[in-house]
Amino acid sequence: MTQPLPAILAHLDETAPAARDRLIDWLRIPSISAQPAHAADCRRAADWVRAELESIGFTASVRPTAGHPVVVAHHPGPGADAPHLLFYGHYDVQPADPLELWTSPPFEPAVVEGPHGPRVVARGAVDDKGQCRMWLDAFRAWHAVAGGPPCRVTVLIEGEEEIGSPSLDAFLAANKDELKADVAVISDTGMWDIDTPAITTSLRGMVYGQIDVRAASRDLHSGMYGGSARNVLNLLTQILGGLQDETGRIQIPGFYDGVKELTNAQRVEWDRLGFDEAAYLGDIGLSIPVGERGRGALERMWARPTADINGIWGGYTGDGSKTVIAAEAHAKLSCRLVPGQDPAKVVEGIRRFVADRLPADCTAEVQVFSTTPGIEVPADSRWVQAARRALGAEYGRPAVLMGCGGSIPVVESLKRLLGLDSLLVGFGLNDDQVHSPNEKFELRCLHQGARSHARLLAEIAG
Numbered sequence: 001m002t003q004p005l006p007a008i009l010a011h012l013d014e015t016a017p018a019a020r021d022r023l024i025d026w027l028r029i030p031s032i033s034a035q036p037a038h039a040a041d042c043r044r045a046a047d048w049v050r051a052e053l054e055s056i057g058f059t060a061s062v063r064p065t066a067g068h069p070v071v072v073a074h075h076p077g078p079g080a081d082a083p084h085l086l087f088y089g090h091y092d093v094q095p096a097d098p099l100e101l102w103t104s105p106p107f108e109p110a111v112v113e114g115p116h117g118p119r120v121v122a123r124g125a126v127d128d129k130g131q132c133r134m135w136l137d138a139f140r141a142w143h144a145v146a147g148g149p150p151c152r153v154t155v156l157i158e159g160e161e162e163i164g165s166p167s168l169d170a171f172l173a174a175n176k177d178e179l180k181a182d183v184a185v186i187s188d189t190g191m192w193d194i195d196t197p198a199i200t201t202s203l204r205g206m207v208y209g210q211i212d213v214r215a216a217s218r219d220l221h222s223g224m225y226g227g228s229a230r231n232v233l234n235l236l237t238q239i240l241g242g243l244q245d246e247t248g249r250i251q252i253p254g255f256y257d258g259v260k261e262l263t264n265a266q267r268v269e270w271d272r273l274g275f276d277e278a279a280y281l282g283d284i285g286l287s288i289p290v291g292e293r294g295r296g297a298l299e300r301m302w303a304r305p306t307a308d309i310n311g312i313w314g315g316y317t318g319d320g321s322k323t324v325i326a327a328e329a330h331a332k333l334s335c336r337l338v339p340g341q342d343p344a345k346v347v348e349g350i351r352r353f354v355a356d357r358l359p360a361d362c363t364a365e366v367q368v369f370s371t372t373p374g375i376e377v378p379a380d381s382r383w384v385q386a387a388r389r390a391l392g393a394e395y396g397r398p399a400v401l402m403g404c405g406g407s408i409p410v411v412e413s414l415k416r417l418l419g420l421d422s423l424l425v426g427f428g429l430n431d432d433q434v435h436s437p438n439e440k441f442e443l444r445c446l447h448q449g450a451r452s453h454a455r456l457l458a459e460i461a462g
């Protein structure tokens with residue numbers, strides 16, 4: 001067989017208007033997973049994509065869960081020896097409020113001209129319907145030109161990502177065999193900029209907890225007891241004030257165990273991106289960076305762990321004054337973790353950190369709400385290499401290997417429950433207004449993203 005890729009890319013070019021219209025069609029369905037009134041719309045969005053997959057040679061079904069349904073589809077590709085990819089996406093969207101800030105109704109997609117050409121403005125434009133459309137369009141083009149994709153493909157599109165995927169783990173566990181694949185492909189991340197493609201190869205994890213400290217057996221009068229009785233709020237803030245030393249290094253025992261230093265190649269690549277930290281901070285009214293001294297901004301946000309107090313309360317916080325020495329004080333603490341850190345050890349470290357600083361007549365409890373490890377996709381894996389070649393060919397410049405300061409919980413679920421690594425290739429831009437009014441997706445991203453996915457299939461098939 002002659003290499004069909006040129007004809008497939010040409011097909012994507014010729015059919016770009018139809019691809020835009022298919023995205024617009026799907027965006028008209030207000031599949032807001034958080035709002036029970038939109039449950040039927042979620043079902044409709046699932047049916048819409050099931051029909052779409054069936055029309056391009058997949059066997060597809062809408063499968064019930066305890067919440068909104070999941071769409072699963074399969075394509076045998078050229079046969080059992082071909083690499084097997086699992087494409088993950090979500091059809092649900094965030095609520096559109098506040099509606100008055102939208103320049104056009106969120107579920108009446110508008111095509112408007114921007115600095116990069118036309119863009120689609122609608123809720124879900126990029127997160128995640130637009131990003132799903134790109135690989136669906138790539139499958140469609142392979143189907144039209146070559147009769148089907150050159151790899152085996154399984155598709156998993158859920159409807160609860162925006163509410164924390166409460167039904168996904170159970171679904172993955174119950175359908176483990178059916179969802180088997182060699183690697184997962186996820187488009188829900190961003191590019192470096194519109195000309196520079198990116199592959200996200202590390203995601204930070206998290207430990208989230210609450211610290212409750214108790215001192216006196218009751219609230220006290222600060223005139224009668226001040227100077228003798230322990231003030232629990234002073235104590236808690238002293239403890240928390242010691243979380244970082246003056247160089248920004250976190251003082252929780254064992255916190256940095258397993259944290260890897262950046263490779264030189266990685267440091268050079270990230271330095272070359274020329275991230276403008278002053279502008280980044282200027283945007284939010286700040287000018288002085290924090291974090292570990294001597295490390296670059298991208299390194300601090302993508303490859304180093306953090307400890308942040310997210311809330312603190314106790315004593316009297318109402319109007320006016322009340323001279324009280326409180327009996328208890330509380331704080332929420334979250335740590336962003338990087339690959340290599342063991343969340344259980346971090347929890348242990350937090351407990352020790354608090355206990356070591358606690359006077360003998362006080363008590364402290366550390367409640368843990370969630371723990372997820374940081375995740376790393378080896379940059380030298382065949383999947384990342386194939387994606388680098390595909391993106392490099394499409395954009396005429398190398399794809400950047402990025403970290404992500406946040407976490408994408410499905411990546412951890414796919415690893416834990418199906419043993420799958422994820423290849424994170426996304427085409428969103430920083431100004432796409434994800435979760436905000438006037439969410440948009442550049443049509444250029446839609447088109448080049450579809451071409452990139454078509455190339456990726458060819459590269460992976462070899």
Ligand SMILES: [Zn+2]
Binds near residue numbers: 094162
């Ligand atoms: Zn989202």
